[in-house]
Amino acid sequence: MLEIESLSKRFGGLTAVNDVSASFARGTINAIIGPNGAGKTTFFNLVSGTIRPTSGRVLFDGRDVTGLRADQAARLGMARTFQTTALFDTATVLDNLIVGHRLRTRSTLVDVILGTRRLRDEERICREKARAALDFVGLSHLEARVAGDISQEERKRVAFALALSTDPTLLLLDEPAGGVNPEETDGLAQLIRKMAKSGLTVCLIEHKMDMIMNLADRILVLNYGEKIAEGTPAEIRANPAVIEAYLGTEYA
């Protein structure tokens, strides 16, 4: 599904990601962990096209997507969420989501000025997509709420819904449970499992080890930009290099 071949990114003298290779299988949940500054978010940015790699390749569904812009990658089915989601806080939740399906529509300025049938159809489709995504993440009841009024956990779910409304096959989630309490974290983990079950491939960055160990099929560990381990949660928990660099003895 997603193949990473010796990906590197250097910012001047600093090597943020160094020769990382990995492969993520369809329908699996993959976690990327590591200490702060290990290059996890940079790794996401490289995969999703936000920044260009210095060297290496990214293959998505067998297609070389290295160097594509983020919007082009999104059109190919790569969706991502951010640590913080910038929503239009004075608009309703549903209004915020409608634009999510814009990339699958083709209406132009001419359609807008003439008010064509295509535009009306596409606006209806976008609205339906937004509703469906909102329903999937379990927030249908919030559709008419003003986005600025919803809780942090609900915001995280809206971010998922936004990503889902782009019709992705791969989801990159950057700290999906950051800043939410333990019960809410469980709820979000269930939602992530539900997304994987529906056929999506999920990659996530997370610091909450309890969540990761229960949720992930495979874990990739980065430290100082390099891959130090890869494997199932059980393998990672037993890996001395990981314990040394990140986990400490608590999880060993």
Added chain:
Amino acid sequence: MKLVNARTGWSLLLLLALAFPFMAGNDYHLTVMSTAYIYAIATVGLNLITGYTGQFNLAHSGFMAVGAYTVGILTVDHGVPFWAAFALSGFVSAFIGFFVGLVSLRLKTHFFSIFTLCVGYIMFLLIEKWESLTHGTVGIVGIPAPESIGPLDFSEPRTQYYMVLFFLVASLWIMHRIVHSLLGRTFVAIRNGDELAQALGIDLMRNKLLAFMLSVFFSGMAGGLYAGYVRFLGPGVAGVEHTFDMTMYMLVGGIGTLSGPLLGAIAVPWLTQYLQFLQEYRFVVFGPVLVLLVIFLPHGIVGTWLNRQRRKAAQSAITPTPAPRLAAVPREKGARHA
């Protein structure tokens, strides 16, 4: 219900505008109103790039001058009929806007503003110094009035007023279409954040450039009208202070709303008129009022009102299952900037 309210509101406004010439005491009032309408068209355009797309353009009056000079030069020096020249004014602005946008939109936030501020000044200098084309500081004199269409004689103030009003209504109607469509949502997504918008598959450059060109199209058209209305042009039209005036109109009315810039563009010039007896001291009144407004109504008059309405609608939509969290923690209203 809400739609009906909005529609009645706009219809009432239109009726008022149509009746205004019969209520106005003299031609001077008509002039003030017509000029306000022309700047309103330009402001509505500026609001698309600054208010809806979030790219604060400071070269806007430069593009208004491009439209105005298109009409001035073509009619006076080349004998082109007004309406033909006017039809070109928006397109010439948008054409130049394409190249300016292509370079300037590579920059973000205040860097974009500073860059466009410089572009605007260069446009002003070009107009002032390129005497063979623009008549330099002398300006363009004797721009013909728009040719009569059937019984409509555009050398008469009342007809001119209706002409300007017609283009204002048309501009608002098109802008309404744009901002309420998928295209408008695309622009707003860019305003909310480049990164997220791009992750949603939005081509940033393409959409920003489109918003920029549309925005300056309105500005150019307003400039074309200005040329036909005032019938004299000097380089001052391009002065950056006009962009700041338009920005003030947006702030007063409500940036990123449809009716806000309109309200500002009409209310502020009238207020200035009424404060004229204070001469230069009127800015002593004006400045603090503006500061207070920005502090206490950061979304402007219309923006604040709309936000309140939306929240009310949201509250009533969720009354079946009351949410204690909402009642307990009233959220900050300027959260977009938080």
